Amino acid sequence: MTTSEPAPAPAARNEDIEGRPDSEQQVPQEGSVPADSAQTDSAQTDSAQADSAQTDPPGGESVRPAPAEHGEPAAEPSIVTVGAPAADGADLGAVGHSGYDVVIGSGLLSRLPGMVGAQAERVLVIHPRALRATGDVVREDLEKAGYQALVAEIPDAEEGKHIQVAAFCWQVLGQNDFTRSDAVVAVGGGAVTDVAGFVAATWLRGLRVVHMPTTLLGMVDAAVGGKTGINTAEGKNLVGAFHQPAGVLADLDTLLTLPRNELVAGLAEVVKCGFIADERILEIIEESPEQVQNPHSRQLREVIERAIAVKAAVVGEDFKEAGEREQLNYGHTLAHAIELAERYQWRHGAAVSVGLIFAAELARSLGRLDDPTADRHHSILQSLGLPTTYRDDRWNQLLEGIRRDKKNRGDQLRFVLLNGQGMPATVEIPDASILFATYQEIAESVSGTSVSL
Ligand SMILES: NC(=O)c1ccc[n+]([C@@H]2O[C@H](COP(=O)([O-])OP(=O)(O)OC[C@H]3O[C@@H](n4cnc5c(N)ncnc54)[C@H](O)[C@@H]3O)[C@@H](O)[C@H]2O)c1
Ligand SMILES: [Zn+2]
Numbered sequence: 001m002t003t004s005e006p007a008p009a010p011a012a013r014n015e016d017i018e019g020r021p022d023s024e025q026q027v028p029q030e031g032s033v034p035a036d037s038a039q040t041d042s043a044q045t046d047s048a049q050a051d052s053a054q055t056d057p058p059g060g061e062s063v064r065p066a067p068a069e070h071g072e073p074a075a076e077p078s079i080v081t082v083g084a085p086a087a088d089g090a091d092l093g094a095v096g097h098s099g100y101d102v103v104i105g106s107g108l109l110s111r112l113p114g115m116v117g118a119q120a121e122r123v124l125v126i127h128p129r130a131l132r133a134t135g136d137v138v139r140e141d142l143e144k145a146g147y148q149a150l151v152a153e154i155p156d157a158e159e160g161k162h163i164q165v166a167a168f169c170w171q172v173l174g175q176n177d178f179t180r181s182d183a184v185v186a187v188g189g190g191a192v193t194d195v196a197g198f199v200a201a202t203w204l205r206g207l208r209v210v211h212m213p214t215t216l217l218g219m220v221d222a223a224v225g226g227k228t229g230i231n232t233a234e235g236k237n238l239v240g241a242f243h244q245p246a247g248v249l250a251d252l253d254t255l256l257t258l259p260r261n262e263l264v265a266g267l268a269e270v271v272k273c274g275f276i277a278d279e280r281i282l283e284i285i286e287e288s289p290e291q292v293q294n295p296h297s298r299q300l301r302e303v304i305e306r307a308i309a310v311k312a313a314v315v316g317e318d319f320k321e322a323g324e325r326e327q328l329n330y331g332h333t334l335a336h337a338i339e340l341a342e343r344y345q346w347r348h349g350a351a352v353s354v355g356l357i358f359a360a361e362l363a364r365s366l367g368r369l370d371d372p373t374a375d376r377h378h379s380i381l382q383s384l385g386l387p388t389t390y391r392d393d394r395w396n397q398l399l400e401g402i403r404r405d406k407k408n409r410g411d412q413l414r415f416v417l418l419n420g421q422g423m424p425a426t427v428e429i430p431d432a433s434i435l436f437a438t439y440q441e442i443a444e445s446v447s448g449t450s451v452s453l
Contacts, residue, residue, distance in 0.1 A: 075298075077105025078305050082224060082312040083244070102224055102248040102312060104305050109138065112185065113145040115210045115247035120183040122148045124173060126196040127187040128156040131214060134254070135187050138212065142185070150176060154195065158344065160188075161195045161230045163239070169199040173207075183208040183246070189215035189262075190222030194240070197228030201243030208246040214254040216266025217349060220273070220307040223248045225315040225325075236344065250304065255295040264293060265349025267384050268331075270303050272356060273310035275377070276330050276416075276424045281306050282380060289383040326407060327424040330416045331356035337401025341394050353386035354442070362438045363417040366427070373421050392443035399432060 083099035116123055123142050127135030135151050142149035152172050154160040184207055186196030193211045200209035211223035229240025274281030281303050285292050291299040317324050335355030360377040363369035381388050407414040413429040
């Protein structure tokens with residue numbers, strides 16, 4: 001399939017969680033040029049951003065520290081270290097990098113120079129149009145800290161993950177004489193950390209990059225682990241590089257402006273981490289499903305910290321997805337097939353939610369997973385308002401997507417399944433008929449007609 005095909009209308013069911021407004025979902029058309037990319041003239045040395053009517057969404061202006069709620073003192077940031085402890089001159093460890101810190105808390109901007117490092121003279125801040133004000137604040141702070149700071153404003157969401165956007169950023173780096181000791185700072189969701197990480201990975205074969213994720217998905221997933229990438233006309237994330245960040249600043253204040261649907265979608269990845277490794281995450285959500293959707297709450301902060309710790313532990317052991325890292329794909333085999341079938345109209349987290357249900361039911365059918373743990377998938381995801389079913393008239397398309405999954409070996413289909421709470425394993429599925437039977441259990445009738453394998 002090509003990503004330039006017109007998208008079908010999104011399913012009406014659960015559209016508030018699944019769908020995105022059209023302007024935010026298009027994978028870039030081949031040959032399209034971001035409006036910004038004309039503006040790489042060296043006359044605009046202090047900013048490469050284009051004119052745009054778009055600004056930050058209402059309700060928040062920047063990642064500056066927000067005052068603590070109701071006079072409570074702001075909690076101290078927590079730090080999760082990925083790989084070997086970060087230290088000056090540290091040797092590259094077995095994982096192929098020296099380790100880095102993910103700092104989680106509020107008002108973290110003052111920590112940015114420490115992560116950018118003293119060697120850098122120039123810093124390029126890459127952000128989407130929707131986060132212009134935040135990008136400007138980050139640039140100003142870097143300038144105050146003594147760096148020559150530039151801004152590259154890129155198209156929002158998936159439109160930013162385009163080769164011409166990367167080329168625009170390379171042009172800015174080139175025209176402003178960035179050397180290998182200079183740095184990139186990514187401010188935005190997973191789309192921005194992916195493309196900015198890719199730009200940093202490729203410019204002079206590798207600049208330092210600091211990620212400042214501003215979505216829940218970015219914090220618990222995209223910004224941690226060093227996978228970077230862009231889309232091509234043939235599909236999502238087909239071009240990329242492994243490039244570990246110098247550090248990650250997960251400033252919870254940025255979540256105050258995040259649309260609720262984006263936050264809830266990100267929680268699907270958090271739930272995934274709960275099932276594969278940390279049951280306490282599940283307990284916190286069960287105790288207060290509303291509070292984990294509140295960006296001010298200590299519950300949300302705790303599940304974010306725990307989910308990052310789960311991801312950090314896995315990627316610290318398996319830098320390049322040779323083995324252990326596969327468990328992070330729990331729920332993702334069907335999720336990717338749904339995303340493909342929906343032409344990426346669904347939020348990733350919504351698709352992951354259905355994929356988690358499918359994986360739980362498959363493991364139950366195979367006699368691997370106990371009933372209470374399988375049932376818990378339904379109750380937790382439903383309590384967050386995430387989708388747990390998918391239309392029954394798309395099985396053939398889904399199976400095609402499942403067959404493309406990168407975990408497969410030859411004709412052998414492979415799924416990450418649970419053998420119990422916190423016990424993920426990659427399992428070979430000998431016969432697609434069991435997948436179909438499981439799918440019928442979770443499918444929702446949209447047509448009233450029966451489906452065939
Ligand atoms: N590299 C990895 O390991 C990895 C892992 C998971 C996902 N990803 C990638 O991440 C991308 C999805 O990331 P995402 O879900 O963060 O989506 P996104 O980056 O597209 O952001 C979603 C929307 O929220 C807006 N936004 C971001 N922060 C905001 C804020 N604080 N306030 C208001 N609006 C804000 C964005 O402008 C965008 O419109 C996909 O491209 C996916 O392939 C990468
Ligand atoms: Zn995911």
